[in-house]
Amino acid sequence: MSLRAVLGYVGLLVLAVLWLLPLGAWAGADFPHHMLRHMGLVAIVTPLLVVGFPQATRLFALSPLAGAAVEFVVVWGWHLPGLHGWADGGGAGLVLEQGSFAIAGLLVWAGALRADQPLAGAGGLLLTSMHMTLLGALIILAPRDLYAEICGRAPDLDAQQLGGLLMLGIGTPVYLVAGLVLVARALDDERGLA
Structure with a gap:
């Protein structure tokens, strides 16, 4: 089995952990659990799936800007209190929220990791x-x-502040490091052409 495939299966394993283990009890509150699941899905699971299963995720490889725009709308939309409350109630709201997070994450990562546009992906x-x-x-920083x-x-x-810290602590380094890797790849490609 190739390293790529192993990474894809690790992504599936992380997805199972996020959904099957009682993370809510461990987190001690609903909002940190929500944020752990959300960030695990968009910043860990989806890039591993894109790297591990490039053929299966190819259809999500739109432009990196389009992927970022879709994820912006999806993530900010689901963090509006009304939509968050609907998803927090479980059922269809939760399924739609998590499904849209997964699709948005796949759009971001499949678009960004396209080999032909590393600088656009970094952007x-x-x-x-x-x-x-x-x-x-x-x-x-919200006062309430x-x-x-x-x-x-x-x-x-x-609990809300812990959830915000999880968002910063997981998302910021993952996106930053991946972006820097893509910039390095682009610079290496340019050196190879010179």
């Missing part, structure tokens, strides 16, 4: 990193729990 990852960092910072009332639970600003 798409930079844009994604910027909007994720901004959203994480807004969640951390944004989601407690709509989700029908007691306010827990500490």
Whole structure:
């Protein structure tokens, strides 16, 4: 089995862990669990699937900018209190939220990792990193729990801030490192042509 395939299967394993293990009990609150699942899906699972199964994920390889734009709309949309509350209730809302996160993540990573456009891919990852960092910072710095009332639970600003920190701590380094790898690849390609 190739290293690529192993990475794809690791992505599937991480996906199973995110959905099958009682992470909510370990996280101690709903919002950090939500953010761990969300960031695991878009920043860990989907890039591993794209690298591991390039043929199966090829149809998601649109332009890096289009992928970043779709992910922006999806991620910010699902973090509006009304949509977040619907997804927090489980059922169709949760399935639609997680499915759209997965598709958006696949669009970002499949577009960014296309071998023919490493600088465009780095740009798409930079844009994604910027909007994720901004959203994480807004969640951390909010003066009150944004989601407690709509989700029908007691306010827990500490849990919300932990969720924002998870968004920053997972997303920012993953997108930044991947973007730098793509820039290095582009520079190596240019040196090879010279």
